[in-house]
Amino acid sequence: MVWDTHTVPLDPGLTTSPNSVKHYFCISILTHKFDKTRKADIEFYETYWSIVEEGVDLADRSLIFITDTEELKDKELYENALELIDAGRRERVLKVRHEGSGRQMVAAGVLLQYAVREYVKKGRQGACDEAEQLALSDIIGELHAESGNANSSGSECSEGSRVNTSESVGREIAYKIHIFAEAHKPSGQPYLPDYPDIYISLSHSGARAMCGISDAPIGVDIQEHSERREVMDIAKRFFHEDEAAYLESISDPEHRRTEFYRLWCLHEAYVKNTGNGLSEGFKDVTFLDVLKMGKVCDNKYKCIIGGLTGYSAAVVMG
Numbered sequence: 492m493v494w495d496t497h498t499v500p501l502d503p504g505l506t507t508s509p510n511s512v513k514h515y516f517c518i519s520i521l522t523h524k525f526d527k528t529r530k531a532d533i534e535f536y537e538t539y540w541s542i543v544e545e546g547v548d549l550a551d552r553s554l555i556f557i558t559d560t561e562e563l564k565d566k567e568l569y570e571n572a573l574e575l576i577d578a579g580r581r582e583r584v585l586k587v588r589h590e591g592s593g594r595q596m597v598a599a600g601v602l603l604q605y606a607v608r609e610y611v612k613k614g615r616q617g618a619c620d621e622a623e624q625l626a627l628s629d630i631i632g633e634l635h636a637e638s639g640n641a642n643s644s645g646s647e648c649s650e651g652s653r654v655n656t657s658e659s660v661g662r663e664i665a666y667k668i669h670i671f672a673e674a675h676k677p678s679g680q681p682y683l684p685d686y687p688d689i690y691i692s693l694s695h696s697g698a699r700a701m702c703g704i705s706d707a708p709i710g711v712d713i714q715e716h717s718e719r720r721e722v723m724d725i726a727k728r729f730f731h732e733d734e735a736a737y738l739e740s741i742s743d744p745e746h747r748r749t750e751f752y753r754l755w756c757l758h759e760a761y762v763k764n765t766g767n768g769l770s771e772g773f774k775d776v777t778f779l780d781v782l783k784m785g786k787v788c789d790n791k792y793k794c795i796i797g798g799l800t801g802y803s804a805a806v807v808m809g
Contacts, residue, residue: 550792553705554610555622555806556602557713557799561698562627563594571631576600577673595695598627600673602702603693605630607671610704611686619703619806620786620794637668678766692763699802710763712756713796713804722751730754731777749803750782753795756805757781764791764807781805 563569573581580600587593605625609615617623672684681691690709694701697715726735734754741747757778781787786794788809796804 550619550786550788550794550808552616552707553619553703553709553806553808554606554615554617555619555711555796556606556702557622557624557796557804558598558602558627558630558700559698560591560594560598560627560695560700563597568628568631569594569597571635572597572601572627575604575631575634575668575670577604577670580673591698595700598700599693599695599702601627601630601634602700603673603691603704604634604671606691606702606704607683607686607689608634611689619705619709619792619808620796622701622796622804624798634668676766680763680766692760694759694763694804697802699799701804703806705808707808708764708766710760710765710807711804712759712763713799713802714752714756714759716748716752716801716803718748722748726751726754729773730758731774733777733779737779737782752803753782753805754778756803757793757795757807760805760807761791761793764809 563572573584576584576597577600580596584593584596584600587596602625671686673681674684675681681693683689683691688706690705690707692703692709692711694712696713699713699715701711701713703709703711723735723739726738730738738747738751738754741750758773758776761776761778778793781793781795785797786792791807791809793807794805796806
């Protein structure tokens with residue numbers, strides 16, 4: 492999109508308002524040709540780019556990871572993964588009867604351990620709309636490679652066979668690498684006691700798990716597309732009326748289903764970000780602008796993750 496002051500007049504009453512430019516944030520290429528002699532143009536330029544720079548800075552201060560949980564059907568890999576997660580999560584996993592749910596929980600826990608190492612220890616950051624899709628076997632192998640190093644206190648780890656009983660799973664690995672503890676706030680939001688200023692968010696659905704980490708509040712959500720759900724019934728009951736009307740206007744069932752899940756992920760990521768849960772109400776906010784543009788920054792940065800066949804995912808930051 493190209494803006495030209497000769498064809499797009501700039502209203503001085505709008506040019507300094509963030510709301511006048513928020514819908515144009517994060518368009519891949521945006522050129523504003525302006526007249527340096529016009530005060531309104533200068534004010535618009537300065538205001539617009541301050542918003543862009545703030546949004547880009549926010550968007551680039553995170554790491555987003557997605558993985559396929561089906562790899563954990565391999566029993567040995569599953570046991571290796573189980574050793575790498577927080578003790579509280581491991582205890583909950585061992586109580587889960589449904590194997591698929593257990594794999595989801597383990598995969599999310601492994602992603603979190605990996606994310607903390609990459610973000611905190613290595614200082615790596617990336618764009619929140621560019622999720623890295625990683626193989627669990629690669630992550631688990633990399634984390635277990637640390638088992639030859641000293642533990643967090645500097646003492647050398649001892650050799651020994653792996654222990655797999657419910658009481659001692661992870662005991663040996665705890666001497667080899669530091670496993671970051673997980674906890675939950677009263678709002679239900681997860682956090683890291685070791686790093687209270689770092690924000691994390693986890694999600695899983697179907698055969699996928701997702702993790703987001705940032706120094707700003709973050710919410711992530713991923714959903715498998717299900718043909719069993721009557722999407723319009725759900726949309727009319729829970730979504731903003733404009734969103735329900737938009738979905739109803741789509742004639743193609745597959746396109747309607749995809750747009751429904753994108754909206755659902757945005758709503759879920761939003762309530763995870765704010766910590767207000769469903770009490771805030773899906774009907775109170777609309778994300779149609781994000782659907783149209785892919786990513787938007789107003790008071791928060793919101794984006795849809797692309798390239799996920801059969802799944803939708805979204806991130807809300809700030």
